[in-house]
Amino acid sequence: xxxxxxxxxxxxxxxxxxxxxxxxxxxxxxxxxxxxxxxxxxxxxxxxxxxxxxxxxxxxxxxxxxxxxxxxxxxxxxxxxxxxxxxxxxxxxxxxxxxxxxxxxxxxxxxxxxxxxxxxxxxxxxxxxxxxxxxxxxxxxxxxxxxxxxxxxxxxxxxxxxxxxxxxxxxxxxxxxxxxxxxxxxxxxxxxxxxxxxxxxxxxxxxxxxxxxxxxxxxxxxxxxxxxxxxxxxxxxxxxxxxxxxxxxxxxxxxxxxxxxxxxxxxxxxxxxxxxxxxxxxxxxxxxxxxxxxxxxxxxxxxxxxxxxxxxxxxxxxxxxxxxxxxxxxxxxxxxxxxxxxxxxxxxxxx
Amino acid sequence: xxxxxxxxxxxxxxxxxxxxxxxxxxxxxxxxxxxxxxxxxxxxxxxxxxxxxxxxxxxxxxxxxxxxxxxxxxxxxxxxxxxxxxxxxxxxxxxxxxxxxxxxxxxxxxxxxxxxxxxxxxxxxxxxxxxxxxxxxxxxxxxxxxxxxxxxxxxx
Numbered sequence: 001x002x003x004x005x006x007x008x009x010x011x012x013x014x015x016x017x018x019x020x021x022x023x024x025x026x027x028x029x030x031x032x033x034x035x036x037x038x039x040x041x042x043x044x045x046x047x048x049x050x051x052x053x054x055x056x057x058x059x060x061x062x063x064x065x066x067x068x069x070x071x072x073x074x075x076x077x078x079x080x081x082x083x084x085x086x087x088x089x090x091x092x093x094x095x096x097x098x099x100x101x102x103x104x105x106x107x108x109x110x111x112x113x114x115x116x117x118x119x120x121x122x123x124x125x126x127x128x129x130x131x132x133x134x135x136x137x138x139x140x141x142x143x144x145x146x147x148x149x150x151x152x153x154x155x156x157x158x159x160x161x162x163x164x165x166x167x168x169x170x171x172x173x174x175x176x177x178x179x180x181x182x183x184x185x186x187x188x189x190x191x192x193x194x195x196x197x198x199x200x201x202x203x204x205x206x207x208x209x210x211x212x213x214x215x216x217x218x219x220x221x222x223x224x225x226x227x228x229x230x231x232x233x234x235x236x237x238x239x240x241x242x243x244x245x246x247x248x249x250x251x252x253x254x255x256x257x258x259x260x261x262x263x264x265x266x267x268x269x270x271x272x273x274x275x276x277x278x279x280x281x282x283x284x285x286x287x288x289x290x291x292x293x294x295x296x297x298x299x300x301x302x303x304x305x306x307x308x309x310x311x312x313x314x315x316x317x318x319x320x321x322x323x324x325x326x327x328x329x330x331x332x333x334x335x336x337x338x339x340x341x342x343x344x345x346x347x348x349x350x351x
Numbered sequence: 352x353x354x355x356x357x358x359x360x361x362x363x364x365x366x367x368x369x370x371x372x373x374x375x376x377x378x379x380x381x382x383x384x385x386x387x388x389x390x391x392x393x394x395x396x397x398x399x400x401x402x403x404x405x406x407x408x409x410x411x412x413x414x415x416x417x418x419x420x421x422x423x424x425x426x427x428x429x430x431x432x433x434x435x436x437x438x439x440x441x442x443x444x445x446x447x448x449x450x451x452x453x454x455x456x457x458x459x460x461x462x463x464x465x466x467x468x469x470x471x472x473x474x475x476x477x478x479x480x481x482x483x484x485x486x487x488x489x490x491x492x493x494x495x496x497x498x499x500x501x502x503x504x505x506x507x
Contacts, residue, residue, distance in 0.1 A: 027383075159379050159454040161471060165464075175383050208383035223382065225357035233359045237384025239448040240441045243363045246389040249375050249461065250469055253361060254384025261357055297383050305365055315360045321353035 001185040001192050003116065003145070007035035009203050011219040021228070023221035024202065025256060028157050029209040030218035032150040034181060034201070036116060038143030039104040043073045046100040052083070053094040055105060062110040063090040070143060073103020079141065106143045111187040114138070116145045119194060120152050123178040125292035129197065132156075132179075136186075149203070153179055157207035163299045165250040168268055169287040176206040176256065176297035206237070206256060206297055224258045227318045234258070237297065245302060245312070252299035253314060262294040264320040270302065272309035280309045287316070373461050374433050374497070377471065378452035386448055390433035399428040403506070424506035430477070434494040443484050443491050450481055450495065457497070474499055 009032040010024040026032045042058040053076065057063065067082045071094065080092040108114075116137045121129040133152050139145040158174040180202045184194045210218045225234035236243075237254035245251045266287045272280040283303045287293075302312060370391040380386050403424040410416045438446065449455065456471035458464060475498035484491055 161377060161379075161385065161456060161469075163385070164468060172385075175379065206383040207379070209381045211381070220382075227355055227357060229355055233356060235359045236361045237380065237382040238361065239380045239382070239384075239386065240444040241362075242441055243361060243386075244366055244388070244442060244445065245363050246366045246370060246373075246375070246387070248370070249373070249387065249389060249458070250377070250464060251363075251387055252385050253363070254379075254382070255358060266357065299385055302363065310365050310367060312363045312365065313360050314363055316357040317354060318357045319354040 001195075002038065002040050003183070003185045004037050004039060005034060005183075005201070006037045007033065008201070009033055009149075009219075011216050011221050014216070014221045015232075021226060021260075023216070023219050023224045025204045025206060025220040025224050025258060026150075026153075027208040027210045027218045027220055028150060028153045028205045029207075030150065031148045032153060032179075032203060032205065032218075034147040034149070034183075036139075036145040036147065036183065038106055038114065038139050038145065038185075040106045040111060040143075041104060043071070043103045043105055045102070046073055046076065046096075048096040048099070049084075049091045051096055053080070053092045053096050055090055055092065057088045057090070057105075059088060061088055061105075062107050063088070064109065067107055067109040069108065070106045070141060071103070072105070072142065074098065074100025076100060076103070077142070111190075114185075114187040116147065116183050117186050117194075118147055118181050118183045120149055121180045121182075121197065122156055123180070123295065125173065127291045129180060147181065147183070149179055149181060150205075153205045157205075159207070163250070163252055165252065165299075165301055167288050168285050168301055169293065170252075170299045170301075171257070171293040171296040172254075172299060173292075173296060174207065175254075176204070176295075178202060178204045178295045202259075204259065204295060208237070220256060224256050224260070225316060225318075226258070226260045227264055227320065228260075233315075236300075242311075245305075247305060252301050255298055255300055255316065257294045257296055257298045259295060261316075261318055264318045267317050267319070268300060268303075269315050269317050271313045272306055273311050273313065274308050275310045281306050284317070374431065375458040375461055376449065376455055376474070376497075377458070378449055378455045380448040381451065386445055386452075388435075388445060388449060390435055394434075395432040397430045397432065399430055401426045421507065425504045427502040427504060429499040429502060431497045431499060432494065433497060434492065436492040437490045438493065439490065440484055443493070446493050447483055450476060450483075452476070455497075457499075472500065 009026050010022050012022050014021045041061040043055045045056050047054050063085045070079050080094040082090045083093050084091040119134050120132045122132050124130050137145050137147050160174050163170050182194045182197050184192050206220050223235050267284045269284050271282045274280050374390040377387050402422050405420050457474045459472050460470045477496035
């Protein structure tokens with residue numbers, strides 16, 4: 001296929017992290033866009049031919065007189081028509097200005113009805129990909145296709161509260177999750193296959209809406225926990241600096257159980273303090289882990305409040321020195337994704 | 352490394368005042384996180400009623416007729432006026448996220464939720480213009496109206 005995925009719905013090089021960090025977590029109520037670029041045939045160079053552009057193409061180029069094309073090469077960015085052909089070179093009706101190096105052209109005449117057919121998958125609680133929709137996307141005149149999966153992601157979102165408040169942590173399935181997509185280039189007469197369903201193209205979402213001028217825009221990077229020695233840490237999903245707990249009533253803090261912390265031992269740490277700021281007691285409890293918890297928005301409950309405590313400092317601590325926090329995940333899960341059906345980390349590919 | 356902190360250290364203030372007549376609400380803020388607040392001490396209950404329509408029955412005998420108009424039915428919306436005083440600016444941000452929430456739940460069994468499980472009921476926060484934070488004050492007050500589930504009535 002001659003279509004290239006040029007942009008993923010993620011933020012790279014998040015500020016404050018010393019190593020390369022990516023956040024693939026998006027707020028569901030904003031566009032979640034994969035950008036693809038149609039590039040039918042390679043142009044090796046452009047020379048002058050009687051004041052008009054002459055393209056010299058790589059082998060495989062489809063060139064016929066009167067073909068309607070789009071050219072992007074050096075400073076040239078326009079539609080045109082082929083006026084003369086000779087082997088792998090063609091003269092266009094675009095005026096020549098300067099010579100140019102490599103680029104591409106799209107041929108609308110030999111590849112009409114161009115579209116990108118996609119398959120969108122949602123990951124269920126058994127870590128299995130479930131096909132959701134097969135929407136078709138059309139490019140703009142320059143061959144750019146924007147695949148926005150957010151309308152389909154929002155269909156999996158709803159504002160339900162199913163927490164039972166009797167465990168350390170619990171996932172809320174309708175408030176966050178994971179999507180993936182595969183695509184195929186189609187035009188009249190094409191016989192392409194879909195690309196492989198693999199983890200680097202996976203995206204994650206929270207049932208959230210971000211605001212104008214928010215750091216990282218609609219990406220949830222500020223709220224994503226990373227297993228990292230850096231000083232900038234993922235925030236809890238809460239509107240105020242301090243939360244308020246009413247004793248005797250259900251309470252939880254929301255956190256993103258991100259792809260970066262699956263597979264390590266995670267504990268909830270609480271330090272209870274009295275009115276003077278002195279520590280009353282501390283507690284450390286393992287959170288509830290598992291396929292149906294991770295990669296979602298989770299509730300984090302508080303422990304029993306000791307007498308004399310007027311505030312509690314709460315955070316999540318990670319430890320990767322064990323054999324893995326969970327039977328379902330390999331400790332190497334954090335470092336890289338492997339596209340293999342035999343790998344128990346990745347969601348099961350559909351039959 | 353073997354161990355690292357994954358998240359920020361979130362301070363949770365433990366409410367020290369005694370709570371009676373609790374109205375306990377839960378909602379998700381715009382970031383998708385669960386939030387809670389308890390409006391306690393006193394609330395004002397009220398009813399907002401409206402006739403669906405009236406009809407004028409034919410009167411056979413003016414001397415013995417029971418009515419000259421009849422109501423088709425009633426729309427009854429119970430309301431609860433709740434409030435909180437002396438909130439810090441930071442706590443008011445929690446209340447602001449309540450006022451902005453798309454879906455708000457009220458705990459209907461505050462006395463036995465631990466044994467029977469939480470029984471949440473959806474309520475509506477009345478929309479309108481709210482004055483939340485006066486920037487030169489350290490403490491703020493808020494009053495808001497909750498629309499409780501409508502009362503079903505007979506129609507005729």
